[in-house]
Amino acid sequence: MDQTKLIELLNGDLETEYRSIVQYISHIATAKGAEFQSTIEELRQHLSQELQHATALAEQVDFLGGVPSVRVPPVSAATDTREALGQDLELEQNQLERYRERVSQTQEMGLGDVSEALRPLLQQTQDHVRDLQAALGL
Numbered sequence: 261m262d263q264t265k266l267i268e269l270l271n272g273d274l275e276t277e278y279r280s281i282v283q284y285i286s287h288i289a290t291a292k293g294a295e296f297q298s299t300i301e302e303l304r305q306h307l308s309q310e311l312q313h314a315t316a317l318a319e320q321v322d323f324l325g326g327v328p329s330v331r332v333p334p335v336s337a338a339t340d341t342r343e344a345l346g347q348d349l350e351l352e353q354n355q356l357e358r359y360r361e362r363v364s365q366t367q368e369m370g371l372g373d374v375s376e377a378l379r380p381l382l383q384q385t386q387d388h389v390r391d392l393q394a395a396l397g398l
């Protein structure tokens with residue numbers, strides 16, 4: 261893989277983080293039901309970490325000589341809290357897959373610094389997947 265392709269993929273990752281930020285803001289504000297109160301606190305923690313993820317990705321894109329994307333993908337509205345959490349889980353699982361690929365790709369390319377910078381994203385995304393699975397009783 262060449263660096264241009266990597267920049268493109270990292271910008272795609274960045275856009276999924278923008279989507280996470282929009283989704284979590286929306287879902288935190290609209291979540292209903294006493295059974296989800298502790299989940300909402302977890303979503304708040306996710307939200308602040310997504311902001312760090314987006315910032316880290318934008319910095320890596322710039323470091324590699326690219327221009328960080330500012331495109332926010334469309335976010336579909338959820339009709340209830342379970343559906344909202346399901347959307348969040350699906351997005352986190354997609355990101356987990358992306359970060360696994362990105363860590364090994366950057367290692368293969370000899371970009372150790374980039375790989376190191378992406379490692380916390382991989383780890384925290386794994387935690388987010390587990391949190392949401394637990395919240396949904398999966």
Ligand SMILES: [Fe+2]
Nearest residue numbers: 277309310313
């Ligand atoms: Fe994230």
Ligand SMILES: [Fe+2]
Nearest residue numbers: 306352385388
């Ligand atoms: Fe996340």
